[in-house]
Amino acid sequence: MSGRTGFRAAVEPLKISAVDRLVDEIRAFVAEQGLQVGDALPTERELGERFQASRNTVREALVILRAYGLVETRPKAGAVIAGDHAEAVRRVFAFHNGVSPDSFRDLQGFRRIVETGVGEHIILHATGADFDRLDAVNDELLAADGVEELALADYRFHEALVALGGNRTALATYRLMRPVIVDLMHVGKAARPARAETHETHGRIAAALRARDRIAFAYLLSRHLDYGLQFVTGSGPGAPRGDPGDG
Amino acid sequence: MSGRTGFRAAVEPLKISAVDRLVDEIRAFVAEQGLQVGDALPTERELGERFQASRNTVREALVILRAYGLVETRPKAGAVIAGDHAEAVRRVFAFHNGVSPDSFRDLQGFRRIVETGVGEHIILHATGADFDRLDAVNDELLAADGVEELALADYRFHEALVALGGNRTALATYRLMRPVIVDLMHVGKAARPARAETHETHGRIAAALRARDRIAFAYLLSRHLDYGLQFVTGSGPGAPRGDPGDG
DNA sequence: CGTCGTATTTGTTGGACCAGATAACCGTAG
DNA sequence: CTACGGTTATCTGGTCCAACAAATACGACG
Structure with missing residues (x-):
């Protein structure tokens, strides 16, 4: 899975931002670790250390992941894999009302x-x-x-x-x-x-x-x-x- | 428009994060200013000053807005209102491939x-x-x-x-x-x-x-x-x- | 078993620097 | 004087760092 990772238009030259890179890497991490719905992600600091990125960058990536419905985050509890992907799509759909x-x-x-x-x-x-x-x-x-x-x-x-x-x-x-x-x-x-x-x-x-x-x-x-x-x-x-x- | 703004589940108590608040406020700003597709948003620093939020918080809000396809951001060019909402929905859809x-x-x-x-x-x-x-x-x-x-x-x-x-x-x-x-x-x-x-x-x-x-x-x-x-x-x-x- | 502290983690802020682009400026050629 | 090319200043997003506040999980303790 995760064959097509480029969300940016194909015409745009290879200008992958650190955040987008992190999104892909975290996704791959979830996949290769076999994390299931309900499982917790490492802490933001840990993710930052693992993927060589600042906590701010990690946070921005997590914001995207949350917007896409892959994870939910709660204070202290951290980010957990979320089910109900349809809900995320629906949210985006409803966003443009x-x-x-x-x-x-x-x-x-x-x-x-x-x-x-x-x-x-x-x-x-x-x-x-x-x-x-x-x-x-x-x-x-x-x-x-x-x-x-x-x-x-x-x-x-x-x-x-x-x-x-x-x-x-x-x-x-x-x-x-x-x-x-x-x-x-x-x-x-x-x-x-x-x-x-x-x-x-x-x-x-x-x-x-x-x-x-x-x-x-x-x-x-x-x-x-x-x-x-x-x-x-x-x-x-x-x-x-x-x-x-x-x- | 923009009658229903609550994306969070209705059961969750009123615990609006600063980022979510900013998302709503920026959306309202776009609406009341009548910004059309292609128009530019104020700069991140300016948004932060206007809505009393840190630039990092503004950035996280913009990340969400970008994930939802409301705006596109390019370095230096700033955030501009984007059309083609279907593209955003499709991105989210494709995300869960x-x-x-x-x-x-x-x-x-x-x-x-x-x-x-x-x-x-x-x-x-x-x-x-x-x-x-x-x-x-x-x-x-x-x-x-x-x-x-x-x-x-x-x-x-x-x-x-x-x-x-x-x-x-x-x-x-x-x-x-x-x-x-x-x-x-x-x-x-x-x-x-x-x-x-x-x-x-x-x-x-x-x-x-x-x-x-x-x-x-x-x-x-x-x-x-x-x-x-x-x-x-x-x-x-x-x-x-x-x-x-x-x- | 229940209660309370504490430590850890996220949420948020402010600041700093960099790369890139744009705009302003300036000098020179016509 | 004007037009043009190049240089510099400035602005902006992208990334990072450090710190504090708030919330809560977890363990110590009664």
């Missing part, structure tokens, strides 16, 4: 792709217990109070749907987008709570899956996802920061 | 979901010029030399396919997984180059799209994605580091 209005349609389109895609798997493989659980998650929506909780409950149903799909990558991706999805739902819910309505639509979607009716499922899901469009279309011009498709 | 063998099927399943999903859009909306470009990308595969280039060219065809889908989120997600996808392709190519074979299969997939034949497209794509399975199945026991589904 710019939900431009025009991206709503885009995101919903992606959700349609993923959810209809996993729907195929659900129709083929899900059991009755799975559907019961899906209904149970949906029912939690009725107990949700306030816009925030409502949006979260709404999201949870869809996440449960994706989870039933049995594809970890799809689920991870969906979770990755949670902040953005919830944010968008937040807008919709604020405009029109519609708790009972959402609950019923979810129920019909689940019922279509239970009936193995993929046509109805796709239709209901699409309509459900498009529903919120009325609250955002025409709300404003394009996004101010359209990312210029990177190279 | 644990490509466990058993995840191959999972990833391919996700790719199938995304690529068949965008295929629907392509069939409905793509023009002849779009298909020509897709073929052109595919032809680049013939010029690829070596396993590395081959894997990359293979990836590029699929990325071009997703790009034709017209969904930025799907494309961004696909790019996010590029390192993992290319890594897996790398394994496959090393076992069996099959350049001409891959090129022909891609060509048939593109032809199916051009003919608006969604059945053929789905079939060819599925078979293409499943193709590499023979090289990894039974190659070894489960992944050494299966992430324990985060909460």
